[in-house]
Amino acid sequence: AQSVTQLGSHVSVSEGALVLLRCNYSSSVPPYLFWYVQYPNQGLQLLLKYTSAATLVKGINGFEAEFKKSETSFHLTKPSAHMSDAAEYFCAVSKRGATNKLIFGTGTLLAVQP
Amino acid sequence: DAGVTQSPTHLIKTRGQQVTLRCSPKSGHDTVSWYQQALGQGPQFIFQYYEEEERQRGNFPDRFSGHQFPNYSSELNVNALLLGDSALYLCASSLAGQDSNYGYTFGSGTRLTVV
Numbered sequence: 001a002q003s004v005t006q007l008g009s010h011v012s013v014s015e016g017a018l019v020l021l022r023c024n025y026s027s028s029v030p031p032y033l034f035w036y037v038q039y040p041n042q043g044l045q046l047l048l049k050y051t052s053a054a055t056l057v058k059g060i061n062g063f064e065a066e067f068k069k070s071e072t073s074f075h076l077t078k079p080s081a082h083m084s085d086a087a088e089y090f091c092a093v094s095k096r097g098a099t100n101k102l103i104f105g106t107g108t109l110l111a112v113q114p
Numbered sequence: 115d116a117g118v119t120q121s122p123t124h125l126i127k128t129r130g131q132q133v134t135l136r137c138s139p140k141s142g143h144d145t146v147s148w149y150q151q152a153l154g155q156g157p158q159f160i161f162q163y164y165e166e167e168e169r170q171r172g173n174f175p176d177r178f179s180g181h182q183f184p185n186y187s188s189e190l191n192v193n194a195l196l197l198g199d200s201a202l203y204l205c206a207s208s209l210a211g212q213d214s215n216y217g218y219t220f221g222s223g224t225r226l227t228v229v
Contacts (some may be wrong), residue, residue: 009154014209017146026174036220042222043221044204044206045219049217065149086188090156090157092156101147101162102149102157102159103159104156104158106155106156107154107155
């Protein structure tokens with residue numbers, strides 16, 4: 001079985017500060033890992049994905065994540081937070097292969113203070 | 115290129131009623147998945163349709179059913195609504211046979227409130 005744990009349901013940072021959102025996964029098989037962002041009253045937008053190529057993955061809007069197998073982690077970072085980054089962020093895992101279902105974490109709400 | 119379109123955007127229903135939600139996939143996609151996102155929770159997989167058949171199903175009761183049409187659009191039906199069915203229902207489309215690393219395209223969702 002696969003699962004995802006996101007530590008910290010709410011994270012608050014100052015504008016310009018480092019953003020670190022934590023995600024740990026459990027999977028009996030090599031997984032695919034994803035980060036999605038959800039703005040209020042909107043659907044999910046893919047930020048980045050790990051698919052077994054480079055362990056450091058760069059995504060949109062300056063975000064990146066590093067896959068660490070030994071720590072079963074896939075934390076999301078951004079060097080400098082912007083007000084527009086305020087949103088909810090979801091980590092998700094899926095099995096490799098054709099269009100397997102996504103299993104999501106409970107999400108982390110990021111607040112950015114001026 | 116239109117993305118995933120869901121209708122309606124908001125819906126209020128009474129306990130015990132039935133509801134139908136609709137989804138048109140992104141152009142070129144032939145597989146539709148439905149997710150339920152309760153308030154403060156991550157999305158949970160309901161089921162996936164391909165070639166007009168249910169291919170995968172999550173841990174949801176039979177009150178939740180679906181349909182896919184020849185044009186790849188899909189409906190989600192929920193019978194005997196409970197207060198706990200109140201949630202944002204997300205539709206995601208993809209291309210069958212394409213590895214899941216390509217990810218899904220999500221719609222903006224239908225907000226269902228059961229009173």
